[in-house]
Amino acid sequence: MTTLLPCFERPGYFADANCKIALVGFGTVGSAVVRLLYARSDEHSLQLTHVCNRRVARKKVNWIPPEVMWTEDIEDVLASDVDVVVELMGGLEPAHELVRRALQSGKSVVTANKQLIAHFGSELLQLAWDRGQSLNFGACVAGGVPVLSGLRDGLAGDRLTEVCGILNGTCNCILTSIEQGSMSFAEALAEAQRAGFAEADPADDIDGFDAGAKLVILARVGLNLELRPGQVTCRSIKNVRALDFEYAHELGCTIRQVSTARINQGKVSAVVEPSLVPKESPLARVSGSENLVVSSGEFGGDIAFSGPGAGGNPTAVAVVSDLLQAVRHRSNGSERPHRPGAVSREITSDLELPQYVRFVVRDRPGIIAALAGVFSAHHINIDAVLQKPGYAKAELPFVITLEPCPECRLTPALAEIANFDFLADTPVRMPILKQELA
Numbered sequence: 537m538t539t540l541l542p543c544f545e546r547p548g549y550f551a552d553a554n555c556k557i558a559l560v561g562f563g564t565v566g567s568a569v570v571r572l573l574y575a576r577s578d579e580h581s582l583q584l585t586h587v588c589n590r591r592v593a594r595k596k597v598n599w600i601p602p603e604v605m606w607t608e609d610i611e612d613v614l615a616s617d618v619d620v621v622v623e624l625m626g627g628l629e630p631a632h633e634l635v636r637r638a639l640q641s642g643k644s645v646v647t648a649n650k651q652l653i654a655h656f657g658s659e660l661l662q663l664a665w666d667r668g669q670s671l672n673f674g675a676c677v678a679g680g681v682p683v684l685s686g687l688r689d690g691l692a693g694d695r696l697t698e699v700c701g702i703l704n705g706t707c708n709c710i711l712t713s714i715e716q717g718s719m720s721f722a723e724a725l726a727e728a729q730r731a732g733f734a735e736a737d738p739a740d741d742i743d744g745f746d747a748g749a750k751l752v753i754l755a756r757v758g759l760n761l762e763l764r765p766g767q768v769t770c771r772s773i774k775n776v777r778a779l780d781f782e783y784a785h786e787l788g789c790t791i792r793q794v795s796t797a798r799i800n801q802g803k804v805s806a807v808v809e810p811s812l813v814p815k816e817s818p819l820a821r822v823s824g825s826e827n828l829v830v831s832s833g834e835f836g837g838d839i840a841f842s843g844p845g846a847g848g849n850p851t852a853v854a855v856v857s858d859l860l861q862a863v864r865h866r867s868n869g870s871e872r873p874h875r876p877g878a879v880s881r882e883i884t885s886d887l888e889l890p891q892y893v894r895f896v897v898r899d900r901p902g903i904i905a906a907l908a909g910v911f912s913a914h915h916i917n918i919d920a921v922l923q924k925p926g927y928a929k930a931e932l933p934f935v936i937t938l939e940p941c942p943e944c945r946l947t948p949a950l951a952e953i954a955n956f957d958f959l960a961d962t963p964v965r966m967p968i969l970k971q972e973l974a
């Protein structure tokens with residue numbers, strides 16, 4: 537007997553009782569998606585026919601009806617008559633190959649794979665468009681928060697100029713632990729790993745590449761921008777210390793990993809970096825693994841989206857919502873959510889922001905004068921010098937805040953400063969996002 541998940545009856549949904557689904561990748565999100573499909577089986581018209589996973593025998597569960605085919609061969613999925621393939625394996629290959637071939641063989645695709653869409657979104661969207669299929673990826677950014685559909689549909693009437701947010705829950709957990717527990721980065725990372733908020737290899741998260749991939753997708757959907765992941769400047773949070781939070785508090789701020797894509801006078805900046813944000817700003821209030829995205833529109837102003845950025849169930853909701861969208865497209869020809877053809881623009885480093893630079897030095901006379909000389913030579917004005925008492929002279933920390941200056945002047949100035957022999961540690965630089973930006 538075939539298990540049909542009956543019709544979705546809310547007004548506006550036109551379900552196709554014959555919509556067959558194959559799910560590839562039965563892990564955290566994949567299993568949550570299948571549970572959600574069965575939990576709401578009185579409302580959906582989706583028929584799960586295949587579950588595909590490597591070494592599949594160990595994955596089998598008894599709560600999935602026996603007529604569903606378990607396979608470890610992707611060819612079984614591609615050769616089948618399923619209408620929609622749900623890709624939940626993660627990684628670039630073989631996910632890219634699977635999605636490309638699924639679209640070529642006339643199947644629609646739903647994926648939660650941000651790296652896949654950030655790297656190959658343009659090619660795959662064009663392929664889907666040419667083949668009359670849909671490619672939906674709402675779970676790729678901010679997990680359960682419907683930010684992509686909100687930007688695409690809800691704000692279609694505005695011209696967006698910026699998307700900015702906290703896109704990585706792991707970094708947010710680590711930074712809030714450093715702040716609240718006055719612990720080192722290594723201790724905060726170990727705590728996040730013990731609590732299951734950080735992976736064994738957390739490099740993609742802490743160095744900003746995970747948020748960078750999400751920013752590429754946000755820029756495509758919100759700003760109609762074609763960015764490559766390599767065009768996003770990513771700076772790690774690994775050098776942020778408890779001490780930086782003390783100085784940030786003195787400046788009325790806290791520290792968050794902030795991702796921003798902005799169009800300014802026809803040029804684009806796209807950056808993921810630890811940043812000082814005002815304590816009263818929405819970014820500062822994001823705690824734990826939550827995500828927040830704020831869009832800025834020329835006509836409608838700022839709109840915020842927030843909620844759980846990860847986790848099996850919230851992400852499964854986004855995947856199933858995408859599935860329903862794919863079904864609507866197949867059954868009544870409703871518009872596909874994503875069109876190919878985003879626009880490439882020049883990347884700029886002209887954006888001027890005030891900066892926080894923390895130094896640790898082997899103290900001796902003339903250090904401030906030497907630093908001031910370099911900044912001055914690069915036409916950068918010092919705003920203030922902050923130094924807390926009580927530190928050993930062999931490793932003396934202090935902070936210089938700088939008046940707004942562009943990246944193209946700050947980077948060479950800091951490269952020159954790196955040659956000074958009084959530095960006991962690499963200087964840490966972070967932009968200070970004022971209220972209107974944060």
Ligand SMILES: NC(=O)c1ccc[n+]([C@@H]2O[C@H](COP(=O)([O-])OP(=O)(O)OC[C@H]3O[C@@H](n4cnc5c(N)ncnc54)[C@H](OP(=O)(O)O)[C@@H]3O)[C@@H](O)[C@H]2O)c1
Nearest residue numbers: 561562563564565566589590624625626648649846847851
């Ligand atoms: N977890 C979240 O909160 C979250 C949020 C948003 C988006 N996502 C995205 O959702 C996707 C899935 O994430 P997840 O957390 O569910 O990962 P996961 O728990 O590691 O699940 C991935 C599943 O795919 C299987 N798999 C991996 N490579 C495969 C291959 N080459 N062939 C066949 N099966 C393969 C894995 O099998 P094994 O058991 O053998 O490893 C595992 O069962 C990723 O793209 C991720 O970025 C996740």
